[in-house]
Amino acid sequence: MIGISHYLILSGLLFSIGFMGVLRRKNLLMLFFATEVMLNAVNIAFAAIGNYYGDLSGQMFAFFIIAVAASEVAVGLGLLIVLYKKYHTLDLDIISTMRG
Amino acid sequence: MYEFIAFYIFAISTVILFLITVLSKNVLYAMTSLAAGMVMISGFFFLLGADFLGVVQLIVYVGAVMALYAFAMMFFDTTKDVKEKYNNPKLVFLLGGLMAVVFVIIFSAPIIGENIQVASPITDGVGNAQAVGIVLFTKYLVPFEVAAIMLLVAMVAGIILAGKKMDKSLTTTVLPLVDKESEDEILKKESR
Amino acid sequence: MEKLVYIALFAPFVGSLFAGLFFARSPKNIIVGIVNPALIFISWLASVALAFHVAEHGAIHVTMMDWISAGALHIPFGFVVDEVSVTMMVVVTTVSTVVHVYSNGYMDNDKSFNRFFSYLSAFVFSMMVLVMSDNFAGLFIGWEGVGVCSWLLIGFWYHKKDVTPDINPAISPSYAANEAFIMNRIADLGMLVGIFLIYWNVGSLQYDVVFKALPHLADGILVAIAIALFIGAMGKSAQFPLHTWLTDAMEGPTPVSALIHAATMVTAGVFLVIRANPLYSLDAVSNVSYFIAALGTFVAFFAASMALVNRDLKRIIAYSTLSQLGYMFAAAGLGAYWIALFHLAAHAFFKALLFLGAGNVMHAMDDELDIFKMGGLKKVMRGTYLYMGVASLALAGIPPLAGYFSKDAIIETAFNEGTYILWFTLVFTAGLTAFYSFRQVFLTFEGEERYKKFGFHPHEMYRYVLIAMSPLAILAVIAGWFQGSFHEFITTLLPDYEMSHHTHHNAWWLGLLVLAFAVTGILIAYVKYARKGDKAFKQDEKVESGFFYKLLMNQYYIPAFYVEFIIKPYTVISDKFWAIDKAVVDATVDFIAKVIYKTGDSARVMQNGNLSSYLNWMGIGAVLLILASAIAVVMG
Numbered sequence: 017m018i019g020i021s022h023y024l025i026l027s028g029l030l031f032s033i034g035f036m037g038v039l040r041r042k043n044l045l046m047l048f049f050a051t052e053v054m055l056n057a058v059n060i061a062f063a064a065i066g067n068y069y070g071d072l073s074g075q076m077f078a079f080f081i082i083a084v085a086a087s088e089v090a091v092g093l094g095l096l097i098v099l100y101k102k103y104h105t106l107d108l109d110i111i112s113t114m115r116g
Numbered sequence: 117m118y119e120f121i122a123f124y125i126f127a128i129s130t131v132i133l134f135l136i137t138v139l140s141k142n143v144l145y146a147m148t149s150l151a152a153g154m155v156m157i158s159g160f161f162f163l164l165g166a167d168f169l170g171v172v173q174l175i176v177y178v179g180a181v182m183a184l185y186a187f188a189m190m191f192f193d194t195t196k197d198v199k200e201k202y203n204n205p206k207l208v209f210l211l212g213g214l215m216a217v218v219f220v221i222i223f224s225a226p227i228i229g230e231n232i233q234v235a236s237p238i239t240d241g242v243g244n245a246q247a248v249g250i251v252l253f254t255k256y257l258v259p260f261e262v263a264a265i266m267l268l269v270a271m272v273a274g275i276i277l278a279g280k281k282m283d284k285s286l287t288t289t290v291l292p293l294v295d296k297e298s299e300d301e302i303l304k305k306e307s308r
Numbered sequence: 309m310e311k312l313v314y315i316a317l318f319a320p321f322v323g324s325l326f327a328g329l330f331f332a333r334s335p336k337n338i339i340v341g342i343v344n345p346a347l348i349f350i351s352w353l354a355s356v357a358l359a360f361h362v363a364e365h366g367a368i369h370v371t372m373m374d375w376i377s378a379g380a381l382h383i384p385f386g387f388v389v390d391e392v393s394v395t396m397m398v399v400v401t402t403v404s405t406v407v408h409v410y411s412n413g414y415m416d417n418d419k420s421f422n423r424f425f426s427y428l429s430a431f432v433f434s435m436m437v438l439v440m441s442d443n444f445a446g447l448f449i450g451w452e453g454v455g456v457c458s459w460l461l462i463g464f465w466y467h468k469k470d471v472t473p474d475i476n477p478a479i480s481p482s483y484a485a486n487e488a489f490i491m492n493r494i495a496d497l498g499m500l501v502g503i504f505l506i507y508w509n510v511g512s513l514q515y516d517v518v519f520k521a522l523p524h525l526a527d528g529i530l531v532a533i534a535i536a537l538f539i540g541a542m543g544k545s546a547q548f549p550l551h552t553w554l555t556d557a558m559e560g561p562t563p564v565s566a567l568i569h570a571a572t573m574v575t576a577g578v579f580l581v582i583r584a585n586p587l588y589s590l591d592a593v594s595n596v597s598y599f600i601a602a603l604g605t606f607v608a609f610f611a612a613s614m615a616l617v618n619r620d621l622k623r624i625i626a627y628s629t630l631s632q633l634g635y636m637f638a639a640a641g642l643g644a645y646w647i648a649l650f651h652l653a654a655h656a657f658f659k660a661l662l663f664l665g666a667g668n669v670m671h672a673m674d675d676e677l678d679i680f681k682m683g684g685l686k687k688v689m690r691g692t693y694l695y696m697g698v699a700s701l702a703l704a705g706i707p708p709l710a711g712y713f714s715k716d717a718i719i720e721t722a723f724n725e726g727t728y729i730l731w732f733t734l735v736f737t738a739g740l741t742a743f744y745s746f747r748q749v750f751l752t753f754e755g756e757e758r759y760k761k762f763g764f765h766p767h768e769m770y771r772y773v774l775i776a777m778s779p780l781a782i783l784a785v786i787a788g789w790f791q792g793s794f795h796e797f798i799t800t801l802l803p804d805y806e807m808s809h810h811t812h813h814n815a816w817w818l819g820l821l822v823l824a825f826a827v828t829g830i831l832i833a834y835v836k837y838a839r840k841g842d843k844a845f846k847q848d849e850k851v852e853s854g855f856f857y858k859l860l861m862n863q864y865y866i867p868a869f870y871v872e873f874i875i876k877p878y879t880v881i882s883d884k885f886w887a888i889d890k891a892v893v894d895a896t897v898d899f900i901a902k903v904i905y906k907t908g909d910s911a912r913v914m915q916n917g918n919l920s921s922y923l924n925w926m927g928i929g930a931v932l933l934i935l936a937s938a939i940a941v942v943m944g
Contacts, residue, residue, distance in 0.1 A: 018119055018120055018123045018163075021223050021224055022123065022127075024219075025223045025224060026130075027223075028215075028216065028219025029131060029220070030131065030134055031215075031219065032213075032215045032216035033131065033134045033138055033212070034134070035930075036138055036209065037137065037138035037139075039207075039211060039212065039923060039924055039927045040138065040200075040202065041138075041200065041920075042200040042201060042202075043143075043198045043200055045143060045188070045192065046143070046146060046200075047923075048185075049137050049146055049147065049150050049185075050137070052150060052154075052181070053134045053138065053150070056153070056154060056157050056177070059169075060157060060160050063160065063161055063169060064160075066166070067164040067166065069234055070234055071234045071236060071237060072236040072238055072247060072248065072251045073235045073236050075166045075168070075169050076236070076252065078166070079172065079252070080259060080263055082173065082176050083266065083267060084263075084266070085177075085181065086181055087266050087267050087269070087270030087271075088270075089181050090184065090271055090273065091270050091273045091274055093184055093188040093274065093278065094273060094277025094278045097191050097277065097278045098278075100191060100192060106192065107199075107200070108919045108920040109201055109918060109920065112918040208924075211927055211928065214931055215930075215931050215934060218931075218935060218938050219934075225941075
């Protein structure tokens with residue numbers, strides 16, 4: 017039988033994959049994809065826990081996360097376009113103006 | 117039994133698809149696999165009895181968000197592979213692997229908190245969409261409205277940021293580019 | 309009446325702030341020269357009014373506000389105006405007023421004219437706090453306040469260079485100021501110990517509470533308190549062995565010497581002993597009191613002997629101040645507190661006058677202080693000659709001037725107590741006093757006009773300055789005539805001291821003996837220094853190379869002793885400790901700083917402006933947090 021820990025482990029694995037992407041990516045658009053992966057991983061965990069306890073709150077949180085993700089994408093992409101217009105690149109190694 | 121099979125199919129496919137998303141050099145591949153991975157995730161939601169959430173996942177993520185990404189990509193040069201310089205790939209895999217291992221260890225442990233009080237119980241005999249609607253418009257009404265406003269604000273912000281005549285406002289104060297090569301590139305582009 | 313108390317106390321403070329806040333950086337401003345003396349004069353008026361009030365209705369006690377209230381310690385800002393403090397207030401404000409007016413003339417061409425008035429008024433305020441406070445803590449505040457003002461004023465000409473003794477036998481003002489301050493600091497430690505002892509044993513610092521509780525204390529504690537307080541008094545009143553600062557303090561401007569180092573601040577020690585008379589008149593501390601009297605007598609003689617040979621106009625007067633302070637301590641130590649206070653007041657008038665006269669001479673002689681280079685100045689400086697003559701007569705104790713009454717009373721007290729050694733020393737010192745003061749006067753004003761050789765063009769002081777000095781001259785003459793009424797006034801508070809029948813019987817020849825010594829001193833001085841022509845005074849090599857002359861000229865080699873045995877070893881020890889400090893403390897601090905600096909320097913690399921590397925750092929942090937939570941779950 018599929019228990020809650022299956023879902024949670026899957027969620028953890030997916031989160032780790034997203035995390036790896038965040039660490040690895042230098043292109044901002046790709047970085048965004050990696051964050052989407054992480055958000056989705058968390059959504060699975062919420063839904064699974066809600067199901068386990070018979071509670072709708074888990075789903076509610078997943079909804080709000082989706083809403084937040086949607087607005088994040090809208091604003092983030094707008095900013096990406098601005099950045100691209102300004103620097104003609106999305107590579108973080110190039111868009112670094114502060115030097116320590 | 118079929119739940120078992122379904123879970124593993126979805127699980128393996130999401131892992132593979134997301135790995136492609138994270139590791140691929142091509143933006144189109146990455147985006148396509150991300151969209152596919154999200155479709156697979158909605159499968160989990162259906163498995164977990166969260167029908168409405170699964171539908172929302174499909175509509176909002178796979179539909180709207182991915183469409184946004186697709187539109188955004190039109191601004192960027194996506195035909196070429198993304199060139200990225202990886203400073204220390206070992207560290208990335210080490211940290212990611214470590215995190216995965218820790219999560220696996222934590223989540224494979226039995227859950228102890230059995231006496232958790234259910235805040236909004238799933239009522240029998242009511243469809244998932246109906247139950248969600250009841251909870252959303254009673255208990256979570258205010259957060260729901262706030263989320264609506266947030267989406268509106270995000271929409272306005274997205275339109276403004278993407279649609280403004282950037283050449284005149286923001287780009288007039290171009291920051292000094294650090295990279296000499298890219299500066300030359302830009303100059304070339306501008307002269308064209 | 310409360311208002312009068314506050315006016316008397318705060319008028320000088322207002323003056324100090326007025327000069328200090330508004331005119332500190334501006335050049336000489338005559339407004340300061342008018343407003344500040346006026347404010348001191350207001351303070352004088354208030355003090356005199358208070359004196360009459362106290363004489364009629366008794367003491368006034370005001371509590372301005374709570375000052376320290378911590379646990380059982382409760383010290384208010386309280387002021388008491390009784391017979392003793394009102395006497396001091398009148399003396400202080402009288403001399404201060406004259407000195408303030410005088411300073412207008414004396415500091416005429418000084419670029420720090422306003423600063424001088426600010427300091428001078430601040431001093432008067434501190435002195436008023438000192439005498440008016442109704443508790444030992446307030447007294448200590450005033451005590452330190454006058455110390456600071458004294459430091460500021462001695463070092464007033466801090467820009468003067470330190471020159472070798474052959475050009476100027478004195479030292480630099482900054483050195484003198486620091487010397488005075490540090491010597492006082494040593495003594496103030498004693499005073500603080502005394503105050504702490506009082507607080508521990510009595511639980512209060514209010515005079516009335518303390519004095520009521522004193523008879524119930526153990527003898528040992530009483531003696532300790534008496535000694536500790538007297539050490540404080542020794543420093544402020546420059547008693548042996550802490551006396552060297554007073555003569556060096558003459559480096560300050562002359563009005564300062566007149567006000568602080570003759571009339572007021574140096575008498576604070578005597579005031580303390582008088583104020584604490586319930587303590588010093590206890591049987592348990594009779595030995596301490598006798599020691600005070602003996603030390604006073606010794607200093608009287610000791611200082612007078614050094615004055616005999618000194619050639620510096622101001623230093624001679626400083627030694628005589630020291631000597632007269634010795635007289636006051638002798639009286640106070642023998643229990644004749646009211647006589648000590650009487651001499652204090654009389655001495656303040658004639659000694660301030662003497663100093664101001666010396667200031668006139670300095671002004672005339674372009675700051676020359678060597679009396680051997682003067683002589684015959686009476687032709688050009690008639691007014692000053694008159695003033696200094698009167699003051700010296702008073703100092704020498706010639707009737708009917710002030711000094712005769714007060715000093716004679718002290719000598720009579722010594723006879724009355726049966727301490728004949730003290731008595732004879734004091735009588736002999738009276739002769740020395742007369743000699744050196746007239747040696748100075750005659751060398752300055754009579755005899756050959758030696759100054760012509762050195763190319764000086766002396767001139768008399770401004771007329772208004774001479775007029776301003778007249779109150780002191782009048783007081784130096786008549787102050788003694790009020791001995792009877794002063795006795796009546798003061799003994800309502802201080803213990804009465806009456807001569808025994810035997811002493812009364814012998815009073816006439818005792819007085820005559822003192823007078824004879826004084827007149828002899830004056831005559832010798834006249835014969836030796838005042839004549840012209842063939843018999844004019846000449847420096848005698850043979851005398852000057854004699855043992856005693858050298859001993860006295862070098863102040864018994866005490867300053868040299870201090871330099872050799874205290875200052876030099878201290879410097880050596882300080883150097884050693886400095887080395888240790890550098891090797892241990894500094895190194896530790898530097899090490900900590902270096903560690904932090906290096907950490908920062910290496911951590912700076914993190915802030916490279918690249919968002920991706922920031923993300924990596926954040927990722928490392930996140931993994932660490934997850935690890936930590938996992939470990940916490942496993943452990944707990």
